[in-house]
Amino acid sequence: MHLLFDPLFRVPLLVGLCASLVLPLLGALLHAREEWLAALGVSHITAACQLAGVALGIPLLASGSLGAIVAVIGKYVTAQQGNLGYVLLMFVGWAILYLVAANSSLGESLAHALSDGQIFLVGQEHLWAMLAVAVPFLGLLPWWSQRLLRARFFVGYEQANQLPAWRWHLSFDLIGALLLAFSTAALGLMASFALVVLPAWIAFSWVNRWQHALWLSLLLGVISYLLAFIIALSYDQAFAPIQVATLLVVAAIAKVLRLCIPALAH
Template identity: 40%
Template sequence: MNLELLSDPLFLWPCLTGLVFALLLPLCGAYLRLRGEWLAALSYAQMAAAGSLSAAALALPLVLGGPAAAFLAAAVKNAFEEAAEATRGAAYAMLLLAGWGTAVLLAANLPLAERLGHALFDGQLYFTDRSHFLAALGAFAVAVPLLRWLSRPLLLSHFYPDFYRARGRSSRRLHLAFDLVVAGVLALATTSVGVMAAFALVFIPPLAAAPWARSWRAALWLGALLGGLAHLLAFALALVLDQPFGPVLALLLVLLGAASALLARGFPRIAA
């Protein structure tokens, strides 16, 4: 154990970069869980990883390949949902398999892609720098106002599905706009914290916050707080114990989710 690493300036940017995404991803995850689309987050992350590896193979910037693939996935998912209600889950599975298959084949056949693939799937946050932090900060500055603007329409379309139809309007553009926001955030997060760590931050903090929040806004705040605290603890543990960041964060979040569920069962009146 090397406690001196916690004060090393070299790890400041990685820690701040991960913290930004740890606060932002649970906000996206809350709306994905509301719509029953949390699995879409894993699809976007896998497609973003495949896009980043494809960009590396073509000697293009990773920051272009990941978002491009994630945006394409969001568009395909939206088209599937409009085509037929029964294909809602099929789109996630097909995108997930397409991203995984492409990423594995690239990593198996290209030396550079192999190293990058390990970083994307293991969640090696330590190699991020100031540019990654600025990209994360930019994503936060763009995504949060957009989520706030989309929040009321998303809630209306979920709880009152006939609201737009009764006014002769469609919620398709609303859902596509939300999908693009989430896809962009996950694409950038994947290149920094890794595929599974990004998915864990989308899925578990909102899940753990749900039994204890008395309102939607409280659930958003609590989810972001849990994500941020989990990131800081996982970053410190992974650094001190010399372990990959992604698995440490994922396991810590699993413990958080399990503890929240068990406590909610033990104190149903408080959690209600």
């Protein structure tokens, strides 16, 4: 536990905490919209753009921002394909990611960093980038929740009332893509995706109120991150696999408890 308060790891801890706070909330909205698979496609595109940017001498965070814009454009281009469109984005990002890694001097090490996570090596610029996106995301969350859920469950309401729906749909997609880009650069691709998908999935199986689901998703994300951070640091392990494994264990325990509690009630 003392590792959490070591000054050497203060910035990495704060970067990961920001990600573990906002990614589960992002996941809850994506689950409600049935777009959770989009996070995987967007993460691959932003990771590929970041790696290509570094190969060309572009700073990681600048290339990540560009990657977020490219990912959002790709999402809208493939929107008619549904989940297939998100899978196509993943394939494109994956192919570019490993082709750049195979054909650049730093590509292989950076590809491993994006895959395994480089949370213990992040600096102040990562923290400022995460805060610059996380704070607006949290501020806009109530505004988005009302409008995005209404669009999901009352299809046609926006068009019938001539509402400027593009404002909340586009702003949510863009800020969500930025969060995934900066989280992927620090935590790793699959760790970020797991924080988007698993806490919200667990929360939705336990509660049936939106606000409760948000709070439970957030709590699960933060607790799993802190556990993974301590385990990876204590045993000198790559962070991303530990984060994913921790969330899978939490999900399994939650599933077993959910099955046992009704049985105990009878």
